[in-house]
Amino acid sequence: xxxxxxxxxxxxxxxxxxxxxxxxxxxxxxxxxxxxxxxxxxxxxxxxxxxxxxxxxxxxxxxxxxxxxxxxxxxxxxxxxxxxxxxxxxxxxxxxxxxxxxxxxxxxxxxxxxxxxxxxxxxxxxxxxxxxxxxxxxxxxxxxxxxxxxxxxxxxxxxxxxxxxxxxxxxxxxxxxxxxxxxxxxxxxxxxxxxxxxxxxxxxxxxxxxxxxxxxxxxxxxxxxxxxxxxxxxxxxxxxxxxxxxxxxxxxxxxxxxxxxxxxxxxxxxxxxxxxxxxxxxxxxxxxxxxxxxxxxxxxxxxxxxxxxxxxxxxxxxxxxxxxxxxxxxxxxxxxxxxxxxxxxxxxx
Amino acid sequence: xxxxxxxxxxxxxxxxxxxxxxxxxxxxxxxxxxxxxxxxxxxxxxxxxxxxxxxxxxxxxxxxxxxxxxxxxxxxxxxxxxxxxxxxxxxxxxxxxxxxxxxxxxxxxxxxxxxxxxxxxxxxxxxxxxxxxxxxxxxxxxxxxxxxxxxxxxxxxxxxxxxxxxxxxxxxxxxxxxxxxxxxxxxxxxxxxxxxxxxxxxxxxxxxxxxxxxxxxxxxxxxxxxxxxxxxxxxxxxxxxxxxxxxxxxxxxxxxxxxxxxxxxxxxxxxxxxxxxxxxxxxxxxxxxxxxxxxxxxxx
Numbered sequence: 141x142x143x144x145x146x147x148x149x150x151x152x153x154x155x156x157x158x159x160x161x162x163x164x165x166x167x168x169x170x171x172x173x174x175x176x177x178x179x180x181x182x183x184x185x186x187x188x189x190x191x192x193x194x195x196x197x198x199x200x201x202x203x204x205x206x207x208x209x210x211x212x213x214x215x216x217x218x219x220x221x222x223x224x225x226x227x228x229x230x231x232x233x234x235x236x237x238x239x240x241x242x243x244x245x246x247x248x249x250x251x252x253x254x255x256x257x258x259x260x261x262x263x264x265x266x267x268x269x270x271x272x273x274x275x276x277x278x279x280x281x282x283x284x285x286x287x288x289x290x291x292x293x294x295x296x297x298x299x300x301x302x303x304x305x306x307x308x309x310x311x312x313x314x315x316x317x318x319x320x321x322x323x324x325x326x327x328x329x330x331x332x333x334x335x336x337x338x339x340x341x342x343x344x345x346x347x348x349x350x351x352x353x354x355x356x357x358x359x360x361x362x363x364x365x366x367x368x369x370x371x372x373x374x375x376x377x378x379x380x381x382x383x384x385x386x387x388x389x390x391x392x393x394x395x396x397x398x399x400x401x402x403x404x405x406x407x408x409x410x411x412x413x414x415x416x417x418x419x420x421x422x423x424x425x426x427x428x429x430x431x432x433x434x435x436x437x438x439x440x441x442x443x444x445x446x447x448x449x450x451x452x453x454x455x456x457x458x459x460x461x462x463x464x465x466x467x468x469x470x471x472x473x474x475x476x477x478x479x480x481x482x483x484x485x486x487x488x489x
Numbered sequence: 490x491x492x493x494x495x496x497x498x499x500x501x502x503x504x505x506x507x508x509x510x511x512x513x514x515x516x517x518x519x520x521x522x523x524x525x526x527x528x529x530x531x532x533x534x535x536x537x538x539x540x541x542x543x544x545x546x547x548x549x550x551x552x553x554x555x556x557x558x559x560x561x562x563x564x565x566x567x568x569x570x571x572x573x574x575x576x577x578x579x580x581x582x583x584x585x586x587x588x589x590x591x592x593x594x595x596x597x598x599x600x601x602x603x604x605x606x607x608x609x610x611x612x613x614x615x616x617x618x619x620x621x622x623x624x625x626x627x628x629x630x631x632x633x634x635x636x637x638x639x640x641x642x643x644x645x646x647x648x649x650x651x652x653x654x655x656x657x658x659x660x661x662x663x664x665x666x667x668x669x670x671x672x673x674x675x676x677x678x679x680x681x682x683x684x685x686x687x688x689x690x691x692x693x694x695x696x697x698x699x700x701x702x703x704x705x706x707x708x709x710x711x712x713x714x715x716x717x718x719x720x721x722x723x724x725x726x727x728x729x730x731x732x733x734x735x736x737x738x739x740x741x742x743x744x745x746x747x748x749x750x751x752x753x754x755x756x757x758x759x760x761x762x763x764x765x766x767x768x769x770x771x772x773x774x775x776x777x778x779x780x781x782x783x784x785x786x787x788x789x
Contacts, residue, residue: 155598166607170614315774317700319707320766323736324743346700346773353781360785426602426701434707446708449610457610461603468600 148476152469160462171454226456233441234463240334241428241467244341248424250393251348256355257390257406263360264380270304311349318344318427319434337431337440345427351420358409365408368401376401411486414479421471429464517782524775531767539760546724547764553628554725558698560632561639562691568636569643570679576648577674593641601638605705608634613709616721624723631722635698646690650683685787689780696776703727703769729765738762 268276274297281288313321318340342348362368372378377400379385389397397403432442445460535544572593579586612630615621621630651674654660663673679687706727722728729735738759745751755763783789 151594152598155594158595159599163603163607166611170610311774311778312770315777316766316770317704317707319704320730320739320770323739345704346777350777353777356781357784357789361788364788422600425600429602430704430708434704445606449606461606465600465603469598472598 144480145477148473148480152473152476156465156469159465163461163465164458167454167458170452227459230441230444230456230459230463233439233444234460234467236334237428237432237441237464238467240338240341241425244338244428245421245424245471247338247342248347248351248420251342252352252355252420253395253410254390255348255352256359257395257402259352259356260359260363260405261380261385261390261402263356264363270300270307274300274304313343314349315346316344318431320344322431322435337428337435337437340431340435341424341428345430347420347424347427351416351423354416355409355413358412359405362405362408362412363401368405371401371404376404411482414475414482417478418472418475421475422468425464425468425471515783515786517779517786520775520779520782524771524779527771527775528768531764531771534756535760535764538757539764543761547729547768550724550726550729550765551768553723554699554702554727556628557632557635557702557725558695560629561635561698562695564632564636565639565694566643566687566691568640569645570647572640572644573647573651574674576644577651593644596637597641601701604638605634605701608637609705609709628723631702635701638701639694639698642694643690646683646686647679650686651678654678654682685783686789689784689787689789692776692783693780696773696780699726699769699776700773703730707731726765726769730762730769732762735762735765739766742766 277288277293277297277300281290281293321344322336322340377384380402385397385400385402389395395406397406429442431437432440433446437443441460441463445457448454448456448460535547539547572589575585575589576593579589612621612627612634616627621627659678660670660673663677664670668677703726706722706725707730709722710728710731730739739762741751741759742755742763745755
């Protein structure tokens with residue numbers, strides 16, 4: 141085992157243990173205080189029905205079909221058999237959550253890089269925004285009415301308007317919190333579908349827009365570097381027109397732009413982007429947890445976690461949180477290994 | 490004079506930060522203007538078609554959300570600055586430096602969402618036991634909670650800026666000139682030479698806090714306790730969206746895509762849910778586009 145891997149394992153292992161101990165103390169404290177008070181077990185039916193009533197429109201009401209006291213009895217973990225079956229069920233949910241997380245992570249990674257590259261190519265082509273292009277056509281038509289064919293100009297304006305509207309809509313969807321999109325589609329999609337959750341994870345919560353913007357910054361910064369200018373002088377292709385850089389090459393899963401400066405810009409930007417990758421995965425994890433919790437997706441880890449908090453089963457809460465934390469640590473460790481591998485590749489040793 | 494010749498003198502910089510010059514000159518200002526116009530239009534429309542109690546509630550929610558977002562960004566900035574100062578001044582003292590780095594590593598290793606869930610669990614527990622009843626106290630503690638998960642971003646920014654100037658002779662030369670280290674770090678580096686970075690970080694974190702806050706208010710509506718619900722917390726944009734009427738309005742918006750004849754009614758009959766949703770999405774989009782264009786123009 142290399143010293144790098146050992147160091148990283150030790151670093152993540154220690155932080156995992158310390159956080160686990162602190163969280164453990166917090167939940168032990170809460171459990172002890174809850175057991176002491178005891179009274180919270182016996183909430184009158186009218187009270188919990190009233191509390192739940194004003195917040196439910198769809199699935200939320202299902203949470204309150206039975207009283208908290210009944211719910212606790214239902215999930216009583218005094219029997220070892222019950223505890224084991226619950227543990228196995230939780231492990232299954234965790235596995236499902238991990239698979240969804242990895243699928244959305246891969247899909248997001250592709251979407252972020254592709255969108256950033258499209259925007260970078262537009263920037264290098266010095267393409268104006270659609271609204272400015274419409275303004276240009278209109279001002280040209282006003283300045284030289286004889287030189288413009290009205291039908292052609294009108295067609296171009298309509299096309300640009302639709303393109304612009306599509307971009308605006310795309311951004312509005314990207315920046316919509318998942319629950320807003322989900323509740324506006326509720327009548328057409330089943331919210332317990334895994335694919336629905338994957339779709340929401342990809343398209344909502346500003347994930348793709350924010351991180352494609354970050355990646356675009358790295359691309360723009362690399363394009364200003366001296367080595368790129370030197371390479372241009374030495375004959376590397378640098379035009380961003382359709383002939384020189386076909387659009388389909390941007391949409392490929394493994395993005396390569398052989399003989400073009402973008403190949404080097406992309407490689408180096410990807411290298412610079414490594415620290416943001418950790419941030420991106422942490423945000424994605426937060427985003428998926430929010431989606432599962434806010435949408436009441438039954439049979440999923442975070443919905444169960446929320447139920448456990450609600451019914452003060454702090455032992456299970458602790459276990460679920462530790463599982464999520466463990467997943468995060470595993471992902472961070474993999475990213476550190478990738479980081480080490482990339483550094484080694486470019487190190488001048 | 491300096492503005493005319495375009496040189497990057499301190500005076501020119503001050504003029505560039507003047508709000509009126511800023512709004513008229515730079516591409517990112519389009520997003521501020523767009524946001525202000527959008528808010529004004531929405532406000533005008535709501536005044537015409539939204540009932541008075543709902544409008545008052547919406548305004549109260551905006552104020553609360555703004556207080557939490559502003560409070561948490563200020564607190565995050567202050568704690569980030571303290572952590573960065575600790576990192577800088579304890580460099581030559583291994584024991585406190587290691588302790589501080591350990592604390593930071595620990596804070597960083599816990600995902601934001603776990604901190605927030607633990608924090609909200611604690612808040613609801615305090616409310617159940619009536620240890621926390623005042624809305625002002627709740628707003629302040631909520632701001633502290635969000636500041637705790639965003640402070641490290643400010644700390645990283647401050648450390649990154651100091652490290653950048655450490656690589657040049659700037660700090661050493663200033664110290665030789667007789668300036669105090671505190672002044673060089675805080676006034677010359679973190680204030681005079683990092684204003685653009687600070688503006689960018691402050692605005693982007695404000696957006697992030699708003700998003701997280703609305704999402705957790707939504708989670709709160711599902712329930713973290715059988716006795717405490719979203720109704721016990723001060724009303725915010727997120728908690729407005731969790732109300733039954735709001736959810737129905739958003740559902741109506743989705744349904745209207747298959748029935749375009751319903752669109753006019755959306756603009757008059759479903760404003761209770763659509764107004765906070767539009768407000769939230771418009772704010773998040775404009776804040777993000779503003780910071781993006783600002784960073785691209787300033788090459789941050």
